[in-house]
Amino acid sequence: MTKLIPTPGQTVGPFYGYALPFNKDSELLAPGSAGSIRLQGTVYDGAGEAIPDAILEIWQPDAEGNVVQRTGSLVRDGYTFTGWGRAAVGNSGVFTFTTVNPGPTEAGAAPFISVAVFARGLMNRLFTRIYLPESEEALAADPLLSSLDPERRKTLIARRDADGGLTWDLRLQGENETVFLDFERFEGASQ
């Protein structure tokens, strides 16, 4: 049970671009290396327009489903998988990560990538998940997915690309609005 009241968040604003991105920030694996895939998508606003000033972070287990606790994300050596990466969208609202397919962290669990989203105009970060489209049985049994109606559930499941990569679009508002998560059930109006 939480005893202290958390500090409020604030928008990341328009000027994170010279501060948060860093060399190879979106490359959890070197592009082209064995097992690497592209994870890409576009961030849209409520008018259906791609937005050029959002920044995403992903945090995921390795291909075997292990939660990695290794340093070196900010100064990547090209060999150490740290499980975390950051990608600012480009002018056309597109983000790209190079990563691996996450493995299931428990036998039978549906593998997913945890996502934190920040943007100018977004008052506080949002959390969501990207599930792999395969293993329909595990997806059907997933506690989060099975609590959503089928239309909303789709927003959390990536498409498999012909090259083996994943495409997952994020919609902050409007038709097919992405499901965003609240982990703070007992902290009152946390929004």
Place this chain on the structure above:
Amino acid sequence: MLLDANAGHHQDDELVPAAEPHAGHAPLDAAAETQADLSAEINAIGEAYAQALKDGAAPETQPRLDFAPYRSSILRHPTKSLHHADPETIELYSPAFGHQDVHALESDLTIQHNGEPQGERIIVQGKVLDGDGRPVAGQLVEIWQANAAGRYIHKRDQHPAPLDPNFTGVGRCITGPDGSYRFTTIKPGAYPWKNHLNAWRPAHIHFSMFGTDFTQRIVTQMYFPGDQLFPLDPIYQSIVDQDARDRLVATYDHELTSPEWALGYNWDIILSGSKRTWTENEAYGDAGDEE
């Protein structure tokens, strides 16, 4: 296109255009809303919140995602309620950072160039704690800010205030075993933006923090005490509860002030509660950076 105040989702709508060096002396846009318009909206929301509190509503602790006075939020907030989820596996851990990632000198923003930056040198120090008061040890803290004149080095900041060749405005550090962080920097200036006519942001430093669980991830802004722009700023006011707003304001600390060198400000950050089951060693901070 920079002057199109109606393009609520346009990428440049918050930014002061370079082509108007005397922006302070002439309206940027005849159609722009005034501070009085915005303040009336902000005050109406504040009064409704005060009434809700009187009627027994729980105090709000976070900014409202749907806060129309910050115009850029209108098309960028989810309209469906956030879906409650119990954090699972990966979400109960955070990425690990260490001294491989961050050099000790990155916490001093005044020594990144050949000369001293202009402005008032300050020390900002505090602790990162979780919701149970446990120190968050060995974690990454990132900051970014405007210079003393209120100008960001970002290429899209065209506010006609001087850049400082000796100040970038970006810092990082790794928290100590007691959750402490410390930066030496320059007090940032207020800066104008295009939310409405004569909109100015109170001086602030952007902070980005990680906890022990990814669900504790936070990006926020630290403000300075007594800023006259607080009541006018839609971003600060998006937190409708005064106690919650106060949690973003640093405290001047004369004990921290360094004689003949720098003024000291203290600011602690409380993350949301960890959902993980803690072992005794972790709870006492032994999981911190051991490199």
